[in-house]
Ligand SMILES: Nc1nc2c(ncn2[C@@H]2O[C@H](COP(=O)(O)OP(=O)(O)OP(=O)(O)O)[C@@H](O)[C@H]2O)c(=O)[nH]1
C-alpha cells in the first residue's frame with residue numbers, strides 16, 4: 298500500500314522549488330550562475346524522490362537537501378596558521394605569506410590583523426610590494442608602527458618582486474620568522490597586475506597565498522575569485538566587511554566555485570576584528586534566510 302502513503306515528486310514541483318531557490322540565493326548575494334548550478338544539482342538529486350502524500354513539504358525537502366549538498370561541497374575550516382609557521386620554523390625556514398585581491402578589498406588591514414595575532418609568538422616583518430599607489434607604503438608602515446611590528450620600507454617605483462626579494466633577505470639575516478607581503482590591487486600604469494603578482498610569487502615562493510575579498514562585492518566576488526585563482530593561484534581566502542550588512546552569499550562563490558576555504562572573516566577595522574570562519578555556522582545563517 299506504499300502508493301497510498303507515498304508519491305513521487307513531480308517535475309513541476311521541482312521546477313517551481315528550484316526557481317524559488319535560485320531567487321532566494323540571489324537575494325542573498327550568491328552569484329546567479331552559481332545559484333542556477335546549485336539548483337540544477339538539487340533537482341537532479343530530488344527527481345523521482347518518494348515523498349509522503351501527507352506531511353512532507355517540498356520546500357523543506359529542498360532546503361534540507363541543499364544543506365546536505367553544500368556541506369559535502371564545502372570543507373570544514375581546518376586551517377591552522379600557526380601550524381604552518383611552526384613547521385617552517387622547525388625546518389629553519391622563513392614562513393612567507395603573500396596577500397592578493399582587488400584594490401580596497403582589505404589586504405593591508407588583514408595583514409595588520411594577522412601580524413597582531415602572531416606578533417607575540419614570532420618575530421614578524423611586514424612589507425609593502427605595492428610600489429604604485431600613493432600612500433600604500435605609509436599605510437602599512439603606520440599600522441606596523443602602531444603594532445610595534447617590524448617593517449621594511451619600500452620605495453615608490455621600485456620593482457615589486459625585488460621588494461619581496463629584499464624582504465626575504467632582510468628577514469633571514471635578522472632571525473625573523475614570518476614575512477607578510479602586501480601587494481597592489483590595481484595598477485596605476487599599463488602594466489598587467491596579474492603578471493606582476495605572478496612575478497612576485499615566483500620570487501617570493503610563499504608557503505601561503507591569501508586571497509582577500511570584500512563580502513559586499515556580491516556577484517563580483519565570483520569573478521574576482523576565478524581571476525585570481527586562474528592567474529595567480531591562492532591557498533585560502535579571507536572575507537572582509539562581514540560586520541557590514543552583508544548577506545554572505547559572496548563567500549559561497551569562493552567556497553564553492555574555486556574550492557578554496559575561507560579561513561578568516563574580517564568583522565571590523567580594529568586589529569582584533571578577525572575571527573575564524575565556521576562552516577556550519579555560516580551555512581546555518583545563509584540557509585536560515587532562505
Ligand atoms: N568594516 C570593515 N572595514 C574594513 C574591514 N577590512 C578592511 N576594512 C576597511 O576597508 C578599507 C580598505 O582596506 P585596505 O586594507 O586598505 O584595502 P586594500 O586591499 O589594502 O586596498 P589597496 O591597497 O588599495 O589595494 C579601509 O578603510 C579599511 O579600514 C572589515 O573587516 N570591516
Ligand SMILES: [Mg+2]
Nearest residue numbers: 404405433479
Ligand atoms: Mg593595501
